Amino acid sequence: MAKSEETSSSSSSRPWESYHTVYTNAKAGMDGVDKEKVQRVVYEMSKGSKYFENEERKEAYMKQKIENMRAQRAKLKPADISHYQRVADKRIAELEATRDLTRTWLHVDMDAFYAAVETLSNPSLKGRPMAVGTMSMISTANYEARKFGVRAAMPGFIACKLCPELIFVPTDFKKYTYYSDLTRKVFQEYDPNFMAASLDEAYLDITNVCKERDITVAEVTEELRQNVYKATGLTCSAGVAPNRLLAKVCSDINKPNGQFLLPNDRAAIMTFISSLPIRKIGGIGKVTEHILKDVFEIKTCEDLLQKSSFFCALFSPSSADFFISVGLGLGGTDAPQVRSRKSMSNERTFSATKDETFFHQKLVELSEMLSADMEKEGLHGRTLTLKLKTASFEVKTRALTLQSSLRSSKDILKHASKLLKAELPVSLRLIGLRMSHFNEDKDGTLSDPTQRTLLNYIKPGDDNTNLVDDEHSDVKDHSESHCYTYTNPSRDPLSELNDNNEQVVEDNGLEDHECKDQLNAVKSSEFDAQGIETHSLEGRNQDQLTMIDFSEKETGSSSSHDKEALIWLEDYKCSLCGVELPPSFLEERQEHADFHLAEKMQMEEESAHAYRNLPLKNRMRQKEAVVGQSKGRKKLKQSPSNGKHIPIDAFFSKASHNL
DNA sequence: ATACATACC
DNA sequence: CACTGGTATGTAT
Numbered sequence: 001m002a003k004s005e006e007t008s009s010s011s012s013s014r015p016w017e018s019y020h021t022v023y024t025n026a027k028a029g030m031d032g033v034d035k036e037k038v039q040r041v042v043y044e045m046s047k048g049s050k051y052f053e054n055e056e057r058k059e060a061y062m063k064q065k066i067e068n069m070r071a072q073r074a075k076l077k078p079a080d081i082s083h084y085q086r087v088a089d090k091r092i093a094e095l096e097a098t099r100d101l102t103r104t105w106l107h108v109d110m111d112a113f114y115a116a117v118e119t120l121s122n123p124s125l126k127g128r129p130m131a132v133g134t135m136s137m138i139s140t141a142n143y144e145a146r147k148f149g150v151r152a153a154m155p156g157f158i159a160c161k162l163c164p165e166l167i168f169v170p171t172d173f174k175k176y177t178y179y180s181d182l183t184r185k186v187f188q189e190y191d192p193n194f195m196a197a198s199l200d201e202a203y204l205d206i207t208n209v210c211k212e213r214d215i216t217v218a219e220v221t222e223e224l225r226q227n228v229y230k231a232t233g234l235t236c237s238a239g240v241a242p243n244r245l246l247a248k249v250c251s252d253i254n255k256p257n258g259q260f261l262l263p264n265d266r267a268a269i270m271t272f273i274s275s276l277p278i279r280k281i282g283g284i285g286k287v288t289e290h291i292l293k294d295v296f297e298i299k300t301c302e303d304l305l306q307k308s309s310f311f312c313a314l315f316s317p318s319s320a321d322f323f324i325s326v327g328l329g330l331g332g333t334d335a336p337q338v339r340s341r342k343s344m345s346n347e348r349t350f351s352a353t354k355d356e357t358f359f360h361q362k363l364v365e366l367s368e369m370l371s372a373d374m375e376k377e378g379l380h381g382r383t384l385t386l387k388l389k390t391a392s393f394e395v396k397t398r399a400l401t402l403q404s405s406l407r408s409s410k411d412i413l414k415h416a417s418k419l420l421k422a423e424l425p426v427s428l429r430l431i432g433l434r435m436s437h438f439n440e441d442k443d444g445t446l447s448d449p450t451q452r453t454l455l456n457y458i459k460p461g462d463d464n465t466n467l468v469d470d471e472h473s474d475v476k477d478h479s480e481s482h483c484y485t486y487t488n489p490s491r492d493p494l495s496e497l498n499d500n501n502e503q504v505v506e507d508n509g510l511e512d513h514e515c516k517d518q519l520n521a522v523k524s525s526e527f528d529a530q531g532i533e534t535h536s537l538e539g540r541n542q543d544q545l546t547m548i549d550f551s552e553k554e555t556g557s558s559s560s561h562d563k564e565a566l567i568w569l570e571d572y573k574c575s576l577c578g579v580e581l582p583p584s585f586l587e588e589r590q591e592h593a594d595f596h597l598a599e600k601m602q603m604e605e606e607s608a609h610a611y612r613n614l615p616l617k618n619r620m621r622q623k624e625a626v627v628g629q630s631k632g633r634k635k636l637k638q639s640p641s642n643g644k645h646i647p648i649d650a651f652f653s654k655a656s657h658n659l
Numbered sequence: 660a661t662a663c664a665t666a667c668c
Numbered sequence: 669c670a671c672t673g674g675t676a677t678g679t680a681t
């Protein structure tokens with residue numbers, strides 16, 4: 001008892017101080033905020049919740065990591081330190097040699113973008129504290145609301161407590177996309193190859209405009225911001241620097257409606273960097289900040305350079321390079337590359353439940369959405385990842401990599417169901433699906449493996465695209481991990497938003513519903529055709545049946561006991577899968593039994609199909625593997641960084657922040 | 660290859 | 669009244 005007494009200063013008397021959220025970070029518009037009050041309210045509103053408990057769990061994990069790191073640091077002997085100091089000094093010199101001060105990069109950042117757009121369409125919101133989002137989550141808050149400590153990523157019900165007058169406006173991506181496009185038309189006049197980082201942010205290389213028009217950087221920046229305002233009625237902030245990493249930092253300095261220019265001058269950069277808190281750097285978040293501060297007493301970018309020996313001693317080379325680069329004020333200066341998408345996903349949150357029928361319905365919806373999204377981009381994927389968030393907020397992922405790539409909602413559903421089944425029973429609050437390992441399919445040709453393989457065999461251009469992209473995709477710094485080059489917007493302003501992650505609800509309106517209904521219709525007829533006897537399941541709906549996966553593997557592996565009937569061993573354990581369900585859980589037991597029954601029927605029904613298809617698929621796959629050769633690709637990727645000419649951005653590519 | 664974590668908007 | 673959604677990437681196993 002006595003030992004549980006808290007001795008740490010804050011925990012006992014002011015418990016809210018130890019609840020670390022992301023809301024306390026100094027953000028634009030948060031100057032006159034009573035941070036202690038915000039912290040207290042956030043704590044009071046969260047305390048005791050499942051969410052809070054999970055945050056505590058995560059906090060404990062982080063503390064553990066810090067302790068491990070501390071121990072490692074303590075193990076270093078003076079001789080080690082001096083050794084690693086030499087290693088670090090060498091690396092510093094090498095990185096310094098890559099410094100490129102010839103480009104002028106501008107980072108534009110719209111001010112409170114979503115909120116500003118909503119105010120445009122409803123001027124009565126002007127001057128009143130407002131947030132875009134829901135009671136559950138806020139996307140953006142306007143500056144009036146920020147005065148109360150309300151900010152993005154804060155749940156609405158907490159924001160309400162901080163600011164009772166707060167007005168909530170639901171998000172409307174269609175609107176934001178429209179205005180985003182207007183801004184991009186302006187950006188294009190300054191840099192046709194500008195990089196869109198999100199709906200409201202972009203990087204522009206203005207080196208050429210400044211030269212061609214023979215005007216100062218400050219003038220170009222003012223003019224650009226003015227033109228954005230003329231085009232949209234929205235204000236933005238801009239930062240200019242010799243690289244993107246610094247430009248982003250600069251755009252935050254005089255926000256809102258301001259700009260900050262950092263000259264292309266090494267001394268100026270070093271001065272600027274020296275007092276800069278590391279948390280301002282894109283890629284250094286809450287956790288990394290905490291670790292660097294608690295383990296190495298690093299707070300500013302200057303500290304980063306001074307403690308560089310520790311990075312070389314205790315971090316991966318790529319992490320060390322990233323931290324040292326930041327300490328030197330280096331960042332991406334290269335021309336933007338067209339990057340191919342790596343993954344596509346969707347997820348939904350709902351009130352926590354154990355209802356497997358409900359889970360299945362979600363999987364159906366997610367599969368259909370994902371399939372449709374993939375089709376829009378002509379993609380087929382090989383790896384499917386199921387994401388689950390339990391009622392206690394723990395996130396789990398379960399992945400499956402297939403022999404051949406897929407896209408159809410039916411295939412996705414069948415594999416997703418299999419993955420989910422293995423986790424049951426479980427109480428969930430979120431389900432998500434992600435597809436990755438894409439093989440592009442430009443012609444819109446179907447997933448017919450014959451065609452794919454033949455194409456690849458004759459003309460390996462299909463994968464070639466990815467190969468080139470992959471090589472360059474490593475050559476990006478962290479703050480730009482989501483940047484896409486904005487390709488010609490002249491015709492259909494919405495079409496190329498496919499290049500952008502945030503194109504989300506583009507055509508969500510009518511079409512979407514139509515689509516879903518159609519898919520549902522198709523789905524039901526499929527089930528009918530499969531001849532599943534719903535009546536044998538005591539009124540369970542058909543959807544429940546589709547929880548059962550269609551996999552060949554399962555058929556083979558579990559065939560040994562597919563004749564067995566379910567018995568509750570020792571009156572609580574399922575004889576088929578070992579799941580434990582007490583006798584009092586009548587509903588659950590019935591559902592569970594249905595599950596196995598349907599599974600059995602499914603397997604029997606399927607075994608006939610599986611045998612015909614398998615050998616063929618396997619053959620195709622082998623060829624693909626040979627042609628695709630992802631291993632050769634990896635080697636190619638690495639060689640440039642080992643060679644004589646090292647592109648500066650390479651040092652940001654793998655930088656780690658998980659310590 | 661998989662699982663988990665971190666980060667960004 | 670009860671803590672998002674989409675993408676990328678790094679680390680560990």
